[in-house]
Amino acid sequence: MRRAQNSDLSEIKHIIDGARKYLKKQGIDQWQSGYPDEEIIKKDIDNSEGFVLIVDHHVAGYAAVIIGEDPAYRFIEEGAWLNASIEYAIIHRFALSESYRGQKLSQRFMTAILTYFNTLQINDFRIDTHPENISMRRVIKSNGFSKQGIIHVDEKQAINNLRWAYQLVLR
Template structure:
């Protein structure tokens, strides 16, 4: 079955759909025994900030918001210190991919892979070659998406979510 799938910048009227996607992802993580996103982050305020900063992007499938990601250009404070490894370079002009989530209505269709490909292509066309992302050590589905898109694990970063669950595996991709 052919589906019309594309990525675009998120708009304020996408907020309800985005929050629903984030909440469904939070529940999915909890059901998988992963304590990522279990303390209220990200929330509607986080998403509104993404939208105001023009950092929010949505995956559209057949006219419906099916996925969300925040793409932040420039140095990510939580990435300045990396443990048990190192970044491939000392650049600070990279793009960090955060809050990547897909609606449960579209799971199992390899759409997260397509979303990641769209992100990489879009930003590569804007001369970005350095991409970084992190995920929870137990989040195997996201690790597969990250690895399958060419990212390599570089070490550990710590994300402030208020618990000892703050350890995240850090990945990087340099396009040439």
């Protein structure tokens, strides 16, 4: 894993487009409104918040990791966060290339993210996903996250902006 670079942009876009098609094929409306788009990914890279998984010198996965407070996470329904911290790592736009699906690399990529940021003394991690995105829920749970409640996201004209919110606090 390494920070994403501008030269990775076309591969990242390809990964995101593949993930969008994969979700659509499953009947999940997540990412079907054009989110995340190239502008968002460029911003991730410019802010040093984009990360790529490298397999055999190829970009195999992408995720954005943002440190701070996510406005969408301020209001949580049907549950509560494990703490009141506003300084945490938010994992967004997590996607794996269709060329590498089925190899358990999503779990390894997530573990790499958690390990890297934990070495930087970040121990509070939050993530959300569409309730019907069973593959992502499996990755999240297999890395020790627990469901904390429901949030609502702003993904352009998302049909369904309800997301299940998860948290992991490493000690």
